[in-house]
Amino acid sequence: MIDYSEIDDIPGTTIFTADRARRGYHLNQFCMSLMKAENRERFKQNERAYLDEWPMTEEQKQAVLDRDYNKLLELGGNIYFLAKLFASDGLSYVQAVSTMTGMSVEEYQKMMLNGGRSIEGWRSKSKGI
């Protein structure tokens, strides 16, 4: 078995391992399909029907419909693939990424302008540092 204990110990972070790439394969391939304008159009017209064309789990489909990005990470989504979904919604990285932090877009932008999130307290769950 591969030992993921160190990378799983990073707080608030989901490392996109090969296991997650396997579990999220169809979810991420669906996201990539949104790189074509005609697919974006079809998706926008009926999101549920478009999702049903993909062999994704019900949980994955629901998380897409909810735009629940933290949930999508947990279900094997990778942020660069998920970016095709929020790009289709016309959101920037900052707008979409801030939704995962519990901050408003304005609060998040302000944090970035002030030098970003400090590493202190965000290194290790087990050590609390």
Added chain:
Amino acid sequence: MARITAGVTTSHVPAIGAAIDLGKTEEDYWKPVFAGYEWTKKWAKENPPDVVILCYNDHGSAMSLKMIPTFAIGIADQFQPCDEGYGPRPVPVVEGHPDLAIHIAQSLILDEFDITMMNELDVDHGLTVPLSLVYGQCEKWPTKVIPIAVNVVTYPQPTGNRCFNLGKAIRRAVESYPEDLSVQVWGTGGMSHQIQGPRAGLINKEWDNAFMDRLLTDPEGLAKVPHIEYLREAGAEGIELIMWLIMRGALGDKVRELHRFYHVPASNTAVGHLVWEPAAA
């Protein structure tokens, strides 16, 4: 003989590309970012290479999860800018150098770097944003480009040491090419950033600056830094920085720093930028 004449590293933040494309470079938010590249633009005009070997990563744009090559080299005549969901960037088609690319692929593989050869490779912001930062808006890129795509998205990524050694192997490959060509090697991505989960927005200025210092003076030691340190200290996406070690390996033992720039933030990311050249041993 072909020779490596300079190395460049830079972040490749997509929002920087959008700022250039939408004419926002003079806005208060973006001005300090672009100011850091003014020196480079002038230098780039005065020191045009024949070819840039541009190390970057695809962000789920041309390469799906159908195949996940650790290292891939574009050997085509041309590489088209991708539509990443916002429509393709309005930038010129990237022209390749198939002869040199195939020579490098052959040299690397015989040197035991089993690189994947790509006859088709659309290029995303990872490759086009660095070109825009150095060459600005133009009708045609002033250099040919050989893309080298590195998997930094799916864990496990190659080690920093493997990237450093790849750079050295690229140097051997370039120096065994008979035509007299000036070749630059660019390493892109980073610096600290995390764009996912509750820890998103992480920036680690101290770590970033120490990384640039060590890349200059102690690349052998830096190459031994394990993945977990990048992921923990520089953010989940900060691991792109392993690609800077390819540039460092390609420049040889001694290098001279011509330009350095560091700025926070661009979108979610710390921007780092270096222009170095090989120095006589």
